[in-house]
Amino acid sequence: xxxxxxxxxxxxxxxxxxxxxxxxxxxxxxxxxxxxxxxxxxxxxxxxxxxxxxxxxxxxxxxxxxxxxxxxxxxxxxxxxxxxxxxxxxxxxxxxxxxxxxxxxxxxxxxxxxxxxxxxxxxxxxxxxxxxxxxxxxxxxxxxxxxxxxxxxxxxxxxxxxxxxxxxxxxxxxxxxxxxxxxxxxxxxxxxxxxxxxxxxxxxxxxxxxxxxxxxxxxxxxxxxxxxxxxxxxxxxxxxxxxxxxxxxxxxxxxxxxxxxxxxxxxxxxxxxxxxxxxxxxxxxxxxxxxxxxxxxxxxxxxxxxxxxxxxxxxxxxxxxxxxxxxxxxxxxxxxxxxxxxxxxxxxxxxxxxxxxxxxxxxxxxxxxxxxxxxxxxxxxxxxxxxxxxxxxxxxxxxxxxxxxxxxxxxxxxxxxxxxxxxxxxxxxxxxxxxxxxxxxxxxxxxxxxxxxxxxxxxxxxxxxxxxxxxxxxxxxxxxxxxxxxxxxxxxxxxxxxxxxxxxxxxxxxxxxxxxxxxxxxxxxxxxxxxxxxxxxxxxxxxxxxxxxxxxxxxxxxxxxxxxxxxxxxxxxxxxxxxxxxxxxxxxxxxxxxxxxxxxxxxxxxxxxxxxxxxxxxxxxxxxxxxxxxxxxxxxxxxxxxxxxxxxxxxxxxxxxxxxxxxxxxxxxxxxxxxxxxxxxxxxxxxxxxxxxxxxxxxxxxxxxxxxxxxxxxxxxxxxxxxxxxxxxxxxxxxxxxxxxxxxxxxxxxxxxxxxxxxxxxxxxxxxxxxxxxxxxxxxxxxxxxxxxxxxxxxxxxxxxxxxxxxxxxxxxxxxxxxxxxxxxxxxxxxxxxxxxxx
Numbered sequence: 001x002x003x004x005x006x007x008x009x010x011x012x013x014x015x016x017x018x019x020x021x022x023x024x025x026x027x028x029x030x031x032x033x034x035x036x037x038x039x040x041x042x043x044x045x046x047x048x049x050x051x052x053x054x055x056x057x058x059x060x061x062x063x064x065x066x067x068x069x070x071x072x073x074x075x076x077x078x079x080x081x082x083x084x085x086x087x088x089x090x091x092x093x094x095x096x097x098x099x100x101x102x103x104x105x106x107x108x109x110x111x112x113x114x115x116x117x118x119x120x121x122x123x124x125x126x127x128x129x130x131x132x133x134x135x136x137x138x139x140x141x142x143x144x145x146x147x148x149x150x151x152x153x154x155x156x157x158x159x160x161x162x163x164x165x166x167x168x169x170x171x172x173x174x175x176x177x178x179x180x181x182x183x184x185x186x187x188x189x190x191x192x193x194x195x196x197x198x199x200x201x202x203x204x205x206x207x208x209x210x211x212x213x214x215x216x217x218x219x220x221x222x223x224x225x226x227x228x229x230x231x232x233x234x235x236x237x238x239x240x241x242x243x244x245x246x247x248x249x250x251x252x253x254x255x256x257x258x259x260x261x262x263x264x265x266x267x268x269x270x271x272x273x274x275x276x277x278x279x280x281x282x283x284x285x286x287x288x289x290x291x292x293x294x295x296x297x298x299x300x301x302x303x304x305x306x307x308x309x310x311x312x313x314x315x316x317x318x319x320x321x322x323x324x325x326x327x328x329x330x331x332x333x334x335x336x337x338x339x340x341x342x343x344x345x346x347x348x349x350x351x352x353x354x355x356x357x358x359x360x361x362x363x364x365x366x367x368x369x370x371x372x373x374x375x376x377x378x379x380x381x382x383x384x385x386x387x388x389x390x391x392x393x394x395x396x397x398x399x400x401x402x403x404x405x406x407x408x409x410x411x412x413x414x415x416x417x418x419x420x421x422x423x424x425x426x427x428x429x430x431x432x433x434x435x436x437x438x439x440x441x442x443x444x445x446x447x448x449x450x451x452x453x454x455x456x457x458x459x460x461x462x463x464x465x466x467x468x469x470x471x472x473x474x475x476x477x478x479x480x481x482x483x484x485x486x487x488x489x490x491x492x493x494x495x496x497x498x499x500x501x502x503x504x505x506x507x508x509x510x511x512x513x514x515x516x517x518x519x520x521x522x523x524x525x526x527x528x529x530x531x532x533x534x535x536x537x538x539x540x541x542x543x544x545x546x547x548x549x550x551x552x553x554x555x556x557x558x559x560x561x562x563x564x565x566x567x568x569x570x571x572x573x574x575x576x577x578x579x580x581x582x583x584x585x586x587x588x589x590x591x592x593x594x595x596x597x598x599x600x601x602x603x604x605x606x607x608x609x610x611x612x613x614x615x616x617x618x619x620x621x622x623x624x625x626x627x628x629x630x631x632x633x634x635x636x637x638x639x640x641x642x643x644x645x646x647x648x649x650x651x652x653x654x655x656x657x658x659x660x661x662x663x664x665x666x667x668x669x670x671x672x673x674x675x676x677x678x679x680x681x682x683x684x685x686x687x688x689x690x691x692x693x694x695x696x697x698x699x700x701x702x703x704x705x706x707x708x709x710x711x712x713x714x715x716x717x718x719x720x721x722x723x724x725x726x727x728x729x730x731x732x733x734x735x736x737x738x739x740x741x742x743x744x745x746x747x748x749x750x751x752x753x754x755x756x757x758x759x760x761x762x763x764x765x766x767x768x769x770x771x772x773x774x775x776x777x778x779x780x781x782x783x784x785x786x787x788x789x790x791x792x793x794x795x796x797x798x799x800x801x802x803x804x805x806x807x808x809x810x811x812x813x814x815x816x817x818x819x820x821x822x823x824x825x826x827x828x829x830x831x832x833x834x835x836x837x838x839x
Contacts, residue, residue: 006199008032008378009189011176011212013040015050015156015367016359017204019073021168022159023368023375030167033196035189040160040172042153042299050335050364051229051263051272052150053252055091056116057107057142059422059762060344061710061774064114065385066369073368074150077158085155089264091147092129092251094138100257102482103419104142105809111144112764112806113774118144120809130250132237132269132321149248149263152364179215184583185354186216200378202357207301207338209346209360211283218350219400220392222338222361223409224286226279226303227272228310230332234267237323242266256417258316269324271317274417276309278410281336305332337363339409341399343416345370345390348377351576354583358392382546386708393576398432398453422760423486425450435508436604436667440675444685447488452571454509457687459490466493466684476780477756482808487689494690495782498653502610502678503686504671507659513575514599515565515582519592523585524557524565526730527578529713529722536561539633539648543713543721544574545732549739550709551716552577554701558635558648566599566646566661570703604667608674609657611833612681617658619677623647625658627831641673653691654698654822656831693779696788699749699820705761706747706776706790712736715743715795717819745773745792749819750803752787757812759805765791766804766811772797775805784821789814 008024010017013036021034056067074086095101104120111118119142126141127133164170171191178190179201186201203212203220213220241264242249248264255261259275281303288300310332318325338361340346345363347370350356359374370390373383388394398404407429425448431438433453441448445461467489474496479487497503515524524532530542536559544553556568569575578596586593608616617625623638625647630636635648646661662670675683699717701707707716713736722736750765752758759778764771778789789805797803799818804811818824827833 005029005031006378007197008200008202009196009198010034010202010204011189012036012204012206012208013156013160013170013172014204014206015152015364016206016362016371017202018156018159018163019368019371020202020204020359020374021163021170023372024379025163025166025168027375027379029375029379030163032163032168034163034168034170035174035176035191035196036170036172037175038172038299040170041157050150050152051261051270052152052364053091053261053263053272054086054150054365055093055147055252055254056144057091057093057111057118059110060389061114062386062389063366064110064116066366066373068116069369069372070150070365070367071146071148074155077155079154079158085151085158087149087151087248088146089148089248090129090251091144091254092126093142093254093256094126094133095140096138096255096257098139099419101139102808104140108142108809109763109806112771113762115771116144117146118142130253132235132323134320134322137320143251147252149252150364152367176212176215179212179356181217181353181356184352186356198355200355200357202359202374202378204359206360207281207336208283209338209358213358216350216353216356218352218356218358220346220358220360221395221400221405222340222346223406224281224283224336225339225409225413226281226334227274227337228276228305228332228334229270229272230305230310230329231265232269232271232324232327233330235269235323235327238264238267238269254417255316255320258313258320259417260313260317262317262321268327268330269321271313273310273313274413275313276306278413279303279334280406280410301336303334303336305334307332339412341395341405341408341412343412346392347374347387347390348392349580351393351572351579354580380547382548382550382709386550386710388552388573388704388708391573393573394571396433396452396572404429404432421482421485422762423449431455433509435506436664437506437508437671440668440671441506441685446685446687449486449688451509456509457506457685458486458689459488459494459687460685461490463490463493463497463684463686466497470496473785474782476782479758483758483760491687491689491693492782494684494686495693497682497684498610498655498686498690498694499783500611501682501684502608502612502616502657503684504674504678505607505609505653505686505691507605507607508600508603510605511569511571511574511598512600512603512605512661513567513569513578514597515567515578515594516563516597517592517594518563519585519589519594520563520565521559522589522592523582523594524567525728527581528555528557529726529730529733530557531723531726532557532559532565534559537634537636539635539650541633541721543718544577545713545730545736546709547732547735548709549712549732549735551703551707551711551713551718552709554703554707554718554721556650558646560635560646602664604662604664604670606660606671606674607651607653607657608660609651609653609655611656611828612678613655613657615681616674616678616683620673630658632830640670643670643673645670651829652698652700653694654700654820655694655828656833690782692777693782694822696777696779696790697781697783697820697822701747702777711747712739712743714740715746717747744795746795746797747776747790748793748797749817749821750789750791750805750814751784751817751821752789752805753813753815755786757807758787759789759807759812764806765793765814766806767794767797767801771806781821788821
C-alpha cells in the first residue's frame with residue numbers, strides 16, 4: 001500500500017461492499033475502512049437472505065460480463081470445507097406458451113452474442129434436467145449450463161477474511177449518522193461521536209442507499225420493495241437427492257409466465273415470487289434491530305410474510321411441480337430489494353460531490369463484477385467494463401424525484417419477467433417532458449415513444465395520406481410480427497419526403513450544454529479529440545475518451561463566439577463529467593474560469609433537411625444560407641421571420657439542411673413559420689423511425705448502442721474524429737495507439753441478403769458457423785431498399801464476406817459491406833448535388 005494512497009471508506013459490508021474492499025486490496029489498495037451497522041457475520045441486509053440465483057441472460061453486455069465475473073470469483077472462493085461459494089447447477093428458464101418460447105430464443109441470442117453458452121431445449125430435455133416438472137406443462141426451456149447458485153453469505157465472509165489479511169479494516173455494529181462534505185468534496189464519515197477522515201466514500205448500503213445519499217447531498221434514485229420468498233416442507237421426490245441442508249443439484253428454475261422462480265434447498269424447494277402487488281418500504285418507519293438481535297430469521301431486510309399475496313402463486317407452483325402437493329409452506333418472508341426507474345444498478349461517482357461514489361441496486365448476480373468495476377474506477381480512473389448503462393448520473397432531474405422513482409420502480413417490479421419489445425415505451429408516467437412543438441405534433445397524429453421522460457414522435461399519422469403517392473420502389477416489404485411492433489409503413493413516406501423534398505424533425509430531446517468563459521476553449525481542448533480553438537462559427541464532431549482511450553461519448557461542439565461554445569451531448573452523464581472537469585480546471589487556473597450549463601429545457605431544435613430545404617428557408621430569412629454563406633459544419637446567428645435562431649449546417653440523416661436552435665418562448669412560432677412556408681415544397685413532419693433508417697444508411701454511429709468505453713475510435717470507424725495534428729495531450733491520447741494495435745473487433749456494416757428480414761439489435765452474428773460478434777443498430781434502409789445492421793466482428797472479416805445473423809433461433813444471411821451506403825462522396829451533405837442540379 002502506498003503511504004499516499006487515498007483513504008477509502010465503504011459503507012456496507014454486504015456482498016457488494018465486502019467485494020469492493022477485496023477488489024481494492026487485489027489492486028494493491030488496502031487503505032480502506034468498511035463500516036457495517038449490523039454484525040459482520042449477519043449484516044442484516046439483502047445479502048443475508050438473497051436466494052442466490054445467478055442468471056447471465058441480460059440484454060446488457062456489461063451486466064452479462066458482471067454476472068460472468070461473479071461466477072468466476074465465487075467459484076474461486078473456497079471455504080474451510082473445501083467447497084466453493086458457487087454451485088454450478090445451471091439455469092433453466094421454461095416456457096408454457098408460444099410467446100415465451102420465442103422469447104427464450106431471443107434470450108439465448110443475447111447469451112451467445114456475449115460469449116455465454118446457452119441453448120433452447122425441448123420439453124423432454126427440460127424434464128430430464130428438472131424431473132419435478134409436470135409432464136405436458138412445459139413447451140421448452142432456455143438452458144445456460146454455466147449459471148447456478150451463489151452462496152452469497154459464505155462468499156462474503158471469505159472475501160472479508162481475505163481483505164482483513166490484506167490490511168483492510170472492518171468495523172461492524174457501527175451506524176453512520178452523517179457524511180462530512182467540505183468545498184464540494186467528502187472529507188469524513190461521522191458515526192455518532194466518532195469521525196473517520198476519508199478521501200473517498202462509497203455507499204454500498206443497499207436499500208438504505210437513499211439515506212446515505214442524503215447525508216452526502218446526492219440523490220440515490222431507488223425504491224426499496226418487498227419481495228416474497230418461501231420454503232416448502234420436505235418434498236418426497238427430493239429425499240436423499242442433496243447431501244447438504246441448503247444444497248442443490250438441479251438447475252435453478254424460472255417460471256416467468258407466472259413471475260416465479262425456484263431453487264432446490266436440500267429436500268425442500270425455495271420459491272420466489274414477483275407476482276404480488278408492489279410493496280414499497282418506507283425507510284423512516286422500517287423496524288430496526290439492535291445488532292445483537294439480528295438472526296437469520298430476524299433482520300431489518302426481512303419483513304413478515306403475507307400469505308394472502310402468495311395463495312395464487314402457491315397454486316400455480318403445485319400445478320408446475322405436482323410433487324409439492326405433498327408439501328406445505330414451512331416459512332416465508334418478504335425480503336427487501338432495491339428497484340430503480342429503469343431497472344438498472346446505480347454505479348459511479350456523484351455529479352454533485354467529489355469523492356462520493358455509489359454501488360447500489362446491485363443484485364447478487366452482478367455484485368462481485370460491479371465491485372471490481374468500482375475498484376478500478378477508484379484505483380485507475382476507468383473501468384474495464386463499460387458502465388454507461390448503470391451510471392449513477394444517467395437520470396434527468398425529473399427522473400430522480402421521489403414520485404417518479406416510486407411509480408417507475410413499482411412498474412419495473414410488476415414487469416420484471418414480462419416479454420418486452422426493445423422499443424416498447426412505458427405506459428406511465430407519460431407526457432412528463434414535452435417539446436414546445438408537442439401540441440402541433442399531437443394535431444399531426446404523432447405516435448410517441450418515450451426516452452429520459454421526453455415524448456418523441458416515432459411517426460406521424462397525418463403522413464398516412466401520402467402512402468398512395470409513395471413510389472413502389474420506396475415501399476418497404478412486410479415484416480415479421482416482432483419487428484413489426486412499434487413500426488409503421490408511414491416511416492417509408494417520411495424517409496421518401498426527406499430524401500426528395502423536405503422534412504422537419506424535432507431534435508429538442510437531444511441534450512445540449514453551453515460552455516462559457518475565458519477558459520471554455522482550453523477546457524474542451526483538453527477533453528476532446530478535435531481542435532476546439534478554431535475560429536467562432538466552426539463546428540466539430542469529436543469524441544470524449546477515458547484515460548484508457550475508450551469512447552465515453554461522441555459530441556458535436558459549435559464555437560458560437562470567443563468564450564461561448566454549444567455542445568450537443570448524449571446524456572446527463574456527459575453533463576456530470578464536463579462539470580466535474582470544469583471544477584478541476586477552475587481550481588487549477590485561477591486566472592481563467594469556465595462554466596457548464598444545461599440549456600436543453602430552455603431551448604428547442606428543429607432539423608430542417610432535404611433537397612428543397614433551401615427553398616423553404618429562402619421564404620423566411622434574408623440571411624445568406626447558401627453553400628458559401630454557411631458551409632457544412634459551420635454555424636451562425638440568423639433571423640427567421642424575426643425570430644433569433646442559431647443555425648448549424650449539420651444533418652444526421654445525410655441530407656442538405658440545418659439544425660435550427662431557438663429559445664423555448666419562440667419555438668412554437670418557429671415551427672409554424674417553417675411548416676407554413678414549406679407547403680409548396682411538400683414539407684412534412686417526420687419521426688424517429690425514418691431518422692434512424694437514414695442515419696444508418698449514412699453510417700452515423702450512436703453512442704451507447706454502436707460504441708461504448710469498451711471501444712476505441714479506429715475500431716468504431718471514428719478514427720477521423722481524432723485529429724492527428726492536435727498536439728495537446730487530451731484525455732486518452734496516450735493510450736490510443738497501443739489500444740488500436742490490440743483491437744480484435746471492428747464495427748462493420750451488414751446488408752441482409754433476402755432484402756426483407758429486419759433485426760432489432762443484440763442478435764449474435766456467426767462467422768464461419770461460430771458466434772463471433774453481435775448486432776448493435778439495425779433498420780430497414782428505405783433509400784437503399786434493403787435491411788441494414790451494424791455489428792462488431794473480428795478484424796479478420798473482410799468486405800464481401802458472408803455471415804449469418806441469428807434471429808429468434810433462425811439464421812439470416814447477410815453480407816459485410818463498406819459504409820456509408822448512402823452518398824459516400826458526401827455530395828448531398830456538402831450541397832454539391834444542389835449546385836449540380838441548379839446548373
